[in-house]
Amino acid sequence: MSHIPIDKGGPLTPHQDLHSEQGPLRGEHPGRARNPVIKVADLAWLEFEKPDLDRAEVFARDFGFAIAARTEHELWLRGTFAGSPCMVIRRGHASRFLGPAFRAAERTDVDRLAAAVGNTVRDIDVPGGGRSVALFDPSGLPVRVVHCAEPLPALPGQQPLVLNTGIEGRRTNTTQRPPREPSRIQRLGHVVLETRTFTHTLDWYLDTLGMIVSDFLFLDGQRRRGPTMAFIRCDQGSTPVDHHTLALHLGPGTGYVHSAYQVTDLDAIAAGGEYLAERGYRRSWGIGRHIQGSQLFDYWRDPDRFMLEHFADGDLFSCDLEPGWAPMSASGLAQWGPPVTRDFLGASPSPSKLREVMRALRDDNELDPARLLGLMKAMSS
Numbered sequence: 001m002s003h004i005p006i007d008k009g010g011p012l013t014p015h016q017d018l019h020s021e022q023g024p025l026r027g028e029h030p031g032r033a034r035n036p037v038i039k040v041a042d043l044a045w046l047e048f049e050k051p052d053l054d055r056a057e058v059f060a061r062d063f064g065f066a067i068a069a070r071t072e073h074e075l076w077l078r079g080t081f082a083g084s085p086c087m088v089i090r091r092g093h094a095s096r097f098l099g100p101a102f103r104a105a106e107r108t109d110v111d112r113l114a115a116a117v118g119n120t121v122r123d124i125d126v127p128g129g130g131r132s133v134a135l136f137d138p139s140g141l142p143v144r145v146v147h148c149a150e151p152l153p154a155l156p157g158q159q160p161l162v163l164n165t166g167i168e169g170r171r172t173n174t175t176q177r178p179p180r181e182p183s184r185i186q187r188l189g190h191v192v193l194e195t196r197t198f199t200h201t202l203d204w205y206l207d208t209l210g211m212i213v214s215d216f217l218f219l220d221g222q223r224r225r226g227p228t229m230a231f232i233r234c235d236q237g238s239t240p241v242d243h244h245t246l247a248l249h250l251g252p253g254t255g256y257v258h259s260a261y262q263v264t265d266l267d268a269i270a271a272g273g274e275y276l277a278e279r280g281y282r283r284s285w286g287i288g289r290h291i292q293g294s295q296l297f298d299y300w301r302d303p304d305r306f307m308l309e310h311f312a313d314g315d316l317f318s319c320d321l322e323p324g325w326a327p328m329s330a331s332g333l334a335q336w337g338p339p340v341t342r343d344f345l346g347a348s349p350s351p352s353k354l355r356e357v358m359r360a361l362r363d364d365n366e367l368d369p370a371r372l373l374g375l376m377k378a379m380s381s
């Protein structure tokens, strides 16, 4: 049984039966810090650099983003929900991920964090204005914590379909005709990052940003060496939040793996996927339903090979649940769906990938031959 409520006197929650890995063993990572500097409320947006903003905008519209602002040098993308934009793409020489920006719960949290790390707070050029403090996580990835002065107002959204379930006829005398159009993105859900310094980097997000772990994965036969992946949520007390806003895993690389954007329901994922396929975009993996987080998922590659996910119906957890523990395996990534692809796993060998692995094994970090072998075994089991 996993995710035992922190308050052991409370009743069992329904999801304990649906998600049946073990909880922690004595002395294992508790998955949260006792006294974090602040507690971020959510991911705000992700920052990218790309040479061709026109091409980026075409994909963004096809994938289902709305345009929050566009200049010669910047493209701000958003979903239909009120709040901050969910992505900024700046014109640059290379196509690369710059880093995530997390949303501070309070304006004063930005000041508190800046004081704690000895940085200055700066105004940022986000639509609506805001303030930011710039940090680096232990992987060397730039991380911002931001507070937006004026959240963007909501846009008209895509309505979920009215479904006849067999026991309840909610739709009578009318047909079901989901339009084949881009799924309309509602909001940014999560980002997944790879790191060679997993434990160190995980602890930084817990200690500095007050995030808490929903699920740990460990390498089969190496549990005593600690976890190698964590699904991490924001701590908003009794308010339920996404099962993961950030996921970190040990690997030879550093940085972006994928990011996920919520759409309204399964038909929005499927019809939006047909729309993308018709335009020649490449599906990486989907459609299926995950185990950790339970999301309905569909993964796509943008024209620069960045992986982006449409998701719907993810788990929402309050702060009251302890982390679950499970062995890492490719077959454990989904409850149903097509077999996981090599593209999704990043398992296609290439000279640059091989160089990355060799460098990671040579340098001082948490990856060693036993763990690399464990990761390779997990990806094929």
Ligand SMILES: [Fe+2]
Residues within 6 Å of the ligand: 190, 192, 258, 259, 260, 309
């Ligand atoms: Fe995901």
